[in-house]
Amino acid sequence: MSDKRRNRVPFTPAALEQTALAYVARYATTQARLRSYLVRKLRERGWEGTDDRTEDRPEDRIEALVMRFAQAGYLDDEAWARMRSGALARRGFGAGRIGQALREAGIAEDLRADNRLDEPAQRQAALVLARRRRFGPFRGADLLPDRPQREKQVAAMVRAGHPLDIARRIVDARDPEEVEQWADSA
Template sequence: MVPPSASRSARRPRERRPPKPLDKARLNELALAYLARFATSAAKLEAYLRRKLRERGWEGEGEPPVSALVERCVEAGYVDDAAYAHSKAGSLRRRGYGERRVDQSLGAAGIGADLREEVRGTASEARQAALALARKRRLGPFGPPPADRQAREKQIAILLRAGHRLDIARQVVEADTVAGLEVWAEEVD
């Protein structure tokens, strides 16, 4: 009997067959499988399908109907940019990201400027997001007091990189108590 380690080394690596080129039916299946797994925007779905076409090629007649397929998915309600934008913006805010980072993320997903403006949060939501990040990263009153000016500036920089405005970042870092910061975050403008 041949030891298992010897038999593995004696085997040749399996050669992978190249994937079949796409046709209309396969492209449709690919789109539906992607939509079943991910919430997405129309632009992201189109980019995904175009990438798959570059990787696998096109076997069908004429040009691949990517735009028409995406449009059918939008009309059928499988893709809803407004719902995606609201969901993604809320998720990012709960994780502690500021409006600038939310706007960048939605822009990268192909959401138009008018829809990004529509989902822009209120001032209270921006403060709540900063509070969530401060709590998670132990900034301001949630952690030990900054030892010096440089430590305070590092905490402010963390909030700025997360997309928060400078005035919000300073307010969070310079707050004396958690209770005071929570009251500030709840204020309605």
Template sequence: MADGDATRRRVRRTPKPLDRTRLNDLALHYVARFATSSGKLEAYLKRKLRERGWDGEGEPDIDGLVSRFAEKNYVDDEAYARMKTSGLLARGYGARRVEEKLKADGLGESVRAANAPKEYEAREAVFAYVRRRRFGPFRIAPKGEGPEAAHKAREKQLAAILRAGHSFDHARRAVEAGSERELEEWVAEASD
């Protein structure tokens, strides 16, 4: 016969309030597990303080802790921005989405500006996006599709590319390209 205690739900213990040591340990554990920015680390620590409370002497020095971690290179905003930018561009997202993501991650204006995609990178990203989504010259039109349906599909493709953060000119150029080769040449001409 089954033990009655075995079927009871486990009771979650309430985590201890934070003090300087626990806050430092939490921050250290976080930066060891995740590539992060100063802004994200600060937001994480503030959230943990709200959840668990503060039991230390004085006020918690989150800004000092974050700046100390930056000095020790546990947190490197430049490297994080480069990594995030290259990852988003490789997945086909445009400059606007890259800017929004870096801003949401708490990176400063100068870091965001330094990591803004160049024209060639933006064109490569839109090329990658339309190839992955099978838009423009990569689209295989259904048999018997009329001009009205093709126009509607084009409009939907333009909207999707714009939502991915690309400029209207890049979106229009990618959707209206007659062939994959034409699109490749358009990307290549920006590399000069």
């Protein structure tokens, strides 16, 4: 590690704000992730307060920055949650996995509830995963999978956040058109 990284100067209020601005300019992020990033950076570099006579707590500065950035529109947890849940669903992840990702990103429960997949969207996301991984009727061969292979496919779909009944329905299906009609009928 170079001396430049080891001998970093402690944060001043202006340097903390510049670091926060650089982070939100580079990444689409949530309030919780920005807060976590700034706390980590503060731990790495330390804090050089502006005035020894006043209580200048860096945690208060971080919270004020996060609130100010949210009010200015630099951080929008609702838009981020909508974007992330849509991206995960398009990749074939189910409601459980999407909820977990939003929770890990610090999205509030009410926003997670607003971004839950409905039944048709859950079925479509499960179909995406089945096509991508060649599960169920998308396996390519006319042979049915043996029991261990079927159980592995169902387990993979459940780990991806899909309900057990949807996973079983898709893995047990024999005709791709039939399962696609089922997914569209919800």
